[in-house]
Amino acid sequence: GAVVSQHPSRVICKSGTSVKIECRSLDFQATTMFWYRQFPKQSLMLMATSNEGSKATYEQGVEKDKFLINHASLTLSTLTVTSAHPEDSSFYICSASSLRAGADTQYFGPGTRLTVL
């Protein structure tokens, strides 16, 4: 149980385009979903926290107009990187938690490697 999927696993795009990443909880309803960014050989940095049906809460320094998060249902959250630039190239990972599993336990998706040319 507690499986989280992410799509796509890898994407290459041109500078200035937008990219959408999907995060799904496959076998449980996610109370909360989290979006992280991880640069090579670095730790996970939380970008934002989202609860179904409400606006995401962004961490300090994360541009909410650039990283659009939609949490339309208890099993799906999307992250859209708008007007992507090469410095946005990174490994983006989502996680999900549920009240059933213990609301503080996060299960991670497999990540999306974004390369902006």
Place this chain on the structure above:
Amino acid sequence: GENVEQHPSTLSVQEGDSAVIKCTYSDSASNYFPWYKQELGKRPQLIIDIRSNVGEKKDQRIAVTLNKTAKHFSLHITETQPEDSAVYFCAASGGGSNYKLTFGKGTLLTVNP
């Protein structure tokens, strides 16, 4: 906000030896402390966690200890195997309404055959 320090940044051991990774946290309200294992290019996988009402937890070769007074917690891996080689992250969560995790910087563990 919470700050989590993790040491060492790299750790190399011989197969069969034990490995210990230590973390400290700053927020005394934190009450949940998970450990994740991440292999290169893969997702972080939860390997063990502990809550603040418990001082120690063990799962086969893996154990975690928590000292709330000193605000530090440690991961212990016994009888290490080459497949234990990975980056290990500690994290702390203060609960509240959104259960945010603050991660340490990670420890690259290499188990030499």
